[in-house]
Amino acid sequence: MQRTAWLAGIALVVGAGETAFGQTAPYPGAGAAGSSSAEVTSGNRFNPDISVILEGNAYWDDADGEGAGLPGLAEGINAAHGGAGHDHGHAHGGDEPGFNLKPTELLFSASVDPYFDAFVQAVIEDSGEVGLEEAYFTTTALPAGLRVKGGQFLSGIGYHNEKHRHQWEFIEQNLPYQHLLGPHGLMDSGVQLTWTPATPVYTHFGVEALQGDQEVVGRFAGEEAIHGLEEEGHVTGGTLDPYRDPDEGPRLFTAFAKVAPDLGYSHELQAGLFGVYATDHQEIHGGETLPVHVTNGQSWVVGTDWVYAYDAPDQYGKGDIKLQAEYLYAVKDLEVAYHAEDPSVEGDRREFTEDGFYVQGRYGFAANWRAGARYDMVGLTNKREGPGTATHWDRSERISANVTWSPSHFSRLQAQWSRPEIATDHGTETANQFFLRYILSLGQHGAHDF
Template sequence: MRNFTRATLAVAVMSVISPAAADQNATAELEAVREEIRALRQAYESRISELEGKLEQLESQPRNAGADAAPAAPARAPAGQHRRVYSNEFNPSIGVILNGRWSGFSESGSEIAGFGVGEEGERGREGLAVDESELNVAANVDDKFYGAMTAAIVREEGEDKVELEEAYVQTLGGAGLPTGLSLKAGRAFWTLGYLNEHHTHEDDFADRPLPSRVFLNNAFNDDGVEFSYVLPTALYSEIGGGVFRGDDLPFGDSTGSGPEAWSLYGRLGGDIGYNQSWRVGAYVLSGEAADRVTNEGDVGFAGDTDLYVADLRYTWAPTGNARQRELTLQGEYFRRSEDGSYRDATAGTGNVAVDDAVNGGYVQAVYKFRPQWRIGARYSLLQAPDVPAGLVGSALDGGGHDPEAYALMLDWTNSEFSRVRLQYNREELSEGLRDDQFIVQYIMSLGAHGAHKY
């Protein structure tokens, strides 16, 4: 009986203690879960605050591209560019562009009748050749400035030469300027139409159209200062301008220490739905040419030069994904007005006064029909200038012929770092002269390289 009583008491005690212990264990487990949730919430809130800060910093940086531009890489290059630069913070991004080609021509000469042309604007060498290769260095200077330099290695007159194409600094969002305002100083491919801002290896064709070759010697990259201001509007709108030394074509060697040239421009752009975008622009570049020498020093000009440019670019991704298929339409119109005097040393003409304007332009279409393949066509034209009596029979006498050129291309892009292109040109630059050209080109990028503009 005593044993039964003890057993009964033990069972009763256990029935009371077990639920209490279970409750304590459950409470401890619940408290541990709550603590883990609080820790996770705190960690996520900290991470979200950090990301919001970075986003605010990026949004404060200037944007200088069209409406379809992708977000810029953090503080690597000015906003409004597609391709990131992979490098450590504030450490220079160093890249090399390898550019080579084989060219075959049906005519030995390629003079553009009625126009003086600089060396960069000429046709180039026949056969195998290493084309213009580049060494690029770029980095943030600090939280307020970005800097970049591009040196081009070219072969001229049988010798390899190094030319400084770009060396500039540009303000970042933290420089304290009003939102949307950016300043750039040094030497750069300045804002003038569409192609001028781009390096030639970014082009859709192996050579530049006739107006760029004649009016700009391929590109205008004088020493100077330029501002750009992206307006706070729903539609992409940008205005800008600059002052320049006046050493580069379409000018010549400047005579003084002050700026000899200036520019102004305005651009608008936007999206049409989710798979189309457009941009238009108007530009003026004006200055004094003290001694603009072309055609290997035979032709010279001194006087006032005004160059007006208008451009249009439209892109359409038929499937909504530009990486798969994309159609790009592009064109530029040029008008050069000059008041001064020409001379032709070969023809023995003295200084002949001229006050005339000539026009030129090009249109092109490029279609990406597969992710790695594109085809394109381009047509460019120059209006024959009126020749004063004193220049009849000189290199500036085109006989009333309007130079024109046709181009067809097919290229294969294995990645954003490599491209191989096949191109056919037909150039009718002088009366009765038709030059059929075949070009095979490769472009390879080593290391980090700055983003390509819209």
């Protein structure tokens, strides 16, 4: 099947109610968020597509309002464990009981000239603070199916990682992404090279070199955490000066591959493999109750992603099916570089291992209506090993279900129930969570990819 025919097929598979919630397509020549280099107007200095995404929800739980924070407390290799310079919650915009305005997204995309497209996404928090999520260019005229992306962007690894919050099928980030990649997934500054060869079977390959400024994989505690410990008087022996600055970037590298066999007009399947490697990973633990110690080394994540979609003959998404799943396996290979009270352990190796997966599906049970379910978990493997010692943590899991109504391509209303069962340092904690969510799209916005 020719690549153009395949792409036309997956556009139909996506179904009703999704055009307003799109992202950049992963093939050469596709403009950022739907822009087209072929439509550049001579002398048009600034003529971007502009869209605004509004999102909010109403939230309740049966845990005295603490349910939204539970997933961030899961025990595992990236939990605080008395550490410094680390966000225990790992929350992505935690919800309070009642009404919540989520970050408002501003999206700008345009064809710069016949050779480059550009895309910018800024977010406005409910406090009024403005932040930048993505700002990148993509090439549009390279030969042989090659494309270069540069700037700050969501990595192309996996399936879910490139999706913005308003594209998530469920309100909360899935557990393996949250704990093994970060609350936003993997997003960084750097450069990406992809290759989509003109073959009968769709194949897509990519590599990235990223700066390595991350909260989870490849994180670096550094100056801020060290200064805080010194100010509080927790550094009682030696000096932490050698551990203030990270290695020069880029410090984070990724590779990914995707393949989509031809299953006919109504069915689509995509499978992928990916890997992430951080050359410089530093953690600083201790403080109030434990002696300060520094661990340095490397960290990496490997995974696989699978997506299946069926486009039913009915219109507006009725009868459509979409299934997706991803598995992640993360390792941190570290050495004790400094210990305030026991220098004899310096040089000892510490290996941390944790995995996780999610599986979710949705079904269009009526025109513009769909129902979805998800199971996500972390910690089938969840351990820390050192010389003669090993620590194992329990797994955490969650089930969720939702119903979504999309009156048009530019609006979505959703009701969701979730029940997390989270292994914390106080034992397993559970909650029943209820959400009512709205998403509205104002202005131009590109179509979904597969």
